[in-house]
Amino acid sequence: MNNVIEIKMGGLEIIDDETKELKTFVGSCVAICLFDLVSKVAGMAHIMLPKKSDGTKFTGKNDIGKYADEALSYMVNDMIQKGADPKRIKAKMAGGATIFAHESETSIFNVGSRNIAFLKQILKENNIPLVSEDTGENFGRWVRFNLHSGKMTVTSNLKKFEKTI
Amino acid sequence: MSTSNDLQKLNSVLDSFIVQKTIPSLRSILEEPITHHLRNTQEIPLINLDLIISNLEEMNIMSAVYIKCVGDIHMGVLLYLPEEESKTLAAKLLGKPISSELAGIATSSISEIGNILTASLINAISIDMGYKICSSVPGYAVEFFRTLLEAVVSDFGNEFDTLVVSNVELHGVNSGIGIHILLIQDPSEVKKLVI
């Protein structure tokens, strides 16, 4: 039976045990998963915001995954320490929904789409290929990543679907 | 971290503002007496936020309105009620049953309730304490509470890894309509309201 590690808001976990799964819930936040299936190392972060505005380091407590720029940097470094090859690291992401909308449809509550755009930019800058994604729209998602298969499973309770990406 | 004394004082202050302005607003809208209950104001680490989700909230799809307030006070306001109840509320506001043709206006009516009740609280804070606060236009959603909470906290964008959370319940005595209001603030802002 797989051990499931749940990542809370702003959290981040790295695993190098393929019997483990990473899981989180995202609405407008983004679940970003980096993985090296050869070395069997993976990380998942629950990203809340694009960029740490003031340049100070994270506190190293419970919110390492909060800001996209810090989270990705931490994940790559920690994965390499655990044996991942930076040239083999790939990404999958889910979430970044626009949950709230004004009736005029002016995009006001757009932190989700900003998170997605910024993450894609950082991945590109770091030459990390984005293999697949299930992002945007207007509903929350449970996201699970299985290190053994490399599959990301996305579930919506509202829309009543489950898909694998 | 805020002291429990500060949180208790904040609870009292918010309660007085709700009684002063929010209850009369809702009473005027629903044309019936209103009862209210402000649960304890607490400071919660982000990683424990899902502990505030009750079973009722986990199981039911909610109609929700979110408004972000910035300026001298930074506050997130989430107003929500079960989707089925929101249809009853919308029908009462429109004075007729909700058909598919009226779906847009019905949604708008719920958003406007959120707008008015949020403004009532902000007005009370501003008039009493002199603060200048700017509210966003209302955002509307229909989703499980877990999704709504996550989206609100994400949009609120606090710097710290804890949040101060207050949960208010308002009930129409005759109609039985119940509206929940979740107020979220940065711990650094607590002292502004308990001076």
Place this chain on the structure above:
Amino acid sequence: MSTTSTVKVLIVDDASFMRVVLKDILVSHGLVSQIYEAGDGIAAVEAYKQFKPDIVTMDVNMPKADGIQALKAIMQFNPRAKIIMVTSVEQKHIVQDAIKSGARDYVIKPFDRSNVAMVMSKVIRSK
């Protein structure tokens, strides 16, 4: 001065529900003959310039441009414009800004329907 049968009103509110409520008040009290609508501050100014209504009801919190900005722009275009603020915002500095900028009256939501009708009627009749 326009008679009731030829009064044109522009209702400005981002909530379609509010626009329906205000329209209903105006029609049921026989106050106006032509109603225009706008859902944000920019559309409000454009609609005012296009339709030249006799009276405007103006919300404050709206996307693109708020009601105070729209009020000021319309007053600059026509210093004799008749604008009634109809809003949930009661903060002193905003109320004062609106009145100083030329708003004829300021109605707070939630409002009493007959009170709104009375205010509208008074402003329509005013110079």
